Amino acid sequence: MPKIVDHEKRKQHIAEAVLRLVRREGIESASVRRVAEEAGLTLGALRHYFDAQHDLLAYAMRLLIGRVRARIDALPLTGHARTDIELIIAQLAPLDEERLAESEVWLAFAGKAVSDPAIRALSHEVHEALYEGFKRMIADLCEQGLARPGIDPELEARRLHALADGLVVHYTTYAEHLEPAGLMRIVSAHLDGLFKAE
Amino acid sequence: MPKIVDHEKRKQHIAEAVLRLVRREGIESASVRRVAEEAGLTLGALRHYFDAQHDLLAYAMRLLIGRVRARIDALPLTGHARTDIELIIAQLAPLDEERLAESEVWLAFAGKAVSDPAIRALSHEVHEALYEGFKRMIADLCEQGLARPGIDPELEARRLHALADGLVVHYTTYAEHLEPAGLMRIVSAHLDGLFKAE
DNA sequence: CTTATTATAATACGATTGTATTATTAAAAA
DNA sequence: TTTTTAATAATACAATCGTATTATAATAAG
Structure with a gap:
């Protein structure tokens, strides 16, 4: 059952939204709300994958x-x-x-x-x-x-x-x-x- | 009458507060309120010398x-x-x-x-x-x-x-x-x- | 001395921030 | 099928942000 895999894939999808946003509007625009919007998610949905903003940024950087x-x-x-x-x-x-x-x-x-x-x-x-x-x-x-x-x-x-x-x-x-x-x-x-x- | 001189000196004093703050806590901490506090001024007083934040930052950078x-x-x-x-x-x-x-x-x-x-x-x-x-x-x-x-x-x-x-x-x-x-x-x-x- | 001008202060507005809470829906496990 | 877990959504909270407004004090100009 591909549960964890899906979870990780979704995190990557969100992280890619971070990278797009940072590239387009600078890192100060990578707020949790803007990232959620860019990834097509709700604020609550995003938070289910990343507990805090610094986790999100660090994950995106690791992806890069x-x-x-x-x-x-x-x-x-x-x-x-x-x-x-x-x-x-x-x-x-x-x-x-x-x-x-x-x-x-x-x-x-x-x-x-x-x-x-x-x-x-x-x-x-x-x-x-x-x-x-x-x-x-x-x-x-x-x-x-x-x-x-x-x-x-x-x-x-x-x-x-x-x-x-x-x-x-x-x-x-x-x-x-x-x-x-x-x-x-x-x-x-x-x-x-x-x-x-x- | 040393009016303009005083004015410029005060701007430099504020700009130095910017530089201290940026060094100590990063540029994202250089908000107009924090800078005013660091320089020992009120928000309104600071605004009298700098109309906008980007003016303040640019001035501080020029000073540097x-x-x-x-x-x-x-x-x-x-x-x-x-x-x-x-x-x-x-x-x-x-x-x-x-x-x-x-x-x-x-x-x-x-x-x-x-x-x-x-x-x-x-x-x-x-x-x-x-x-x-x-x-x-x-x-x-x-x-x-x-x-x-x-x-x-x-x-x-x-x-x-x-x-x-x-x-x-x-x-x-x-x-x-x-x-x-x-x-x-x-x-x-x-x-x-x-x-x-x- | 009176009038302008400059400087400071206090407060307010609207927007955005990160995080938290609660409820609801979907999906997997028993 | 029931039960538990994962996922999404909506809303709320307190803090901070840049900027604006208005009123008051200090200072220079006439």
């Missing part, structure tokens, strides 16, 4: 994170370190309308991290995962002798991480003034500095 | 921008390009308590840029000024023959800009997990890649 994570996990990694790094960053960057929407919502949630502990925890979790991922990839690079000699993997991981996040912020916030292709050109130029010249 | 700008303008630039770039970035980064407070408030305002047109305009203005500044400095570098050959000033300006903003975001948001000194080490390492090896 899960989507990106699934996309990265499904990536056909080549084993070629440089290509793989670019592939992963491309999944985080606002390179098309779908990912631009994601980035906008992500930044909106990130802004809420200051006041909402659950969102703050999620944000930090993603931050750490990303840093660790970059660090591991760069460390692999060094071991394989592909990296420019004398580089510090931890420092370079933080540098790449900051660059990537900075680019996401810029190309999301000023998407109407910037050409998406430029983002990956900058990433590529940055990686040039990490790899040995051939 | 003015402070940082003044600090940069007062900088004893050496003429040595590399040192100067580091000096400027050091004024934008959360390297001590005072600048950490600034950065926190700045990020809070930046989050409001999505919904508030005035704040969005200010944010974009600062963004452009920073990009143009970096571009000019890197172009100077190239002309002086100090830059690594074959680099693209515009691309490098965007790269440095994204890195700087990304570092500010990371070291502000996760200030309790990161050592401030690490930020400038990363900037320095980045600049190594822009300059000719000597």
Whole structure:
């Protein structure tokens, strides 16, 4: 009997309404009433699925994170370190309308991290995962002798991480003034500095 | 007769209350009532200085921008390009308590840029000024023959800009997990890649 | 000194917020 | 089929929000 499944599916349906609303009108418009309206539910019905607003927001954020994570996990990694790094960053960057929407919502949630502990925890979790991922990839690079000699993997991981996040912020916030292709050109130029010249 | 001066001074006093409040409890707590309370004024008194809340927020943001700008303008630039770039970035980064407070408030305002047109305009203005500044400095570098050959000033300006903003975001948001000194080490390492090896 | 102007204060209006309560309907379990 | 549980709906509560109005006190201009 698909009871729990239905329950979860409905929560996802509501969370998607949250994401739409946040993208369209900002996170401050994601009130329980507006979300209920957007999802086609009554206030009482929504409350049956989420006891409090912060639960709703945290759930929606987890849904967003899960989507990106699934996309990265499904990536056909080549084993070629440089290509793989670019592939992963491309999944985080606002390179098309779908990912631009994601980035906008992500930044909106990130802004809420200051006041909402659950969102703050999620944000930090993603931050750490990303840093660790970059660090591991760069460390692999060094071991394989592909990296420019004398580089510090931890420092370079933080540098790449900051660059990537900075680019996401810029190309999301000023998407109407910037050409998406430029983002990956900058990433590529940055990686040039990490790899040995051939 | 110091009428206008007093008026402006009082507006600044109120704006400082906004900045304190935003830093302490987030921008969503900067309601006109809370700000009036923080500034030691009545709601009606505050309204005499600011007709609407978005005026109040925009004014406070301008005050913040003015402070940082003044600090940069007062900088004893050496003429040595590399040192100067580091000096400027050091004024934008959360390297001590005072600048950490600034950065926190700045990020809070930046989050409001999505919904508030005035704040969005200010944010974009600062963004452009920073990009143009970096571009000019890197172009100077190239002309002086100090830059690594074959680099693209515009691309490098965007790269440095994204890195700087990304570092500010990371070291502000996760200030309790990161050592401030690490930020400038990363900037320095980045600049190594822009300059000719000597 | 009288008249304007500026500043402060108190109160009110309508809207929206998150959460809670209660009742009713649908569906699964016994 | 009866009984229990899940789901939806409607309504209510107290708090806060931005803004507006009106009246009073302080100060500068004539």
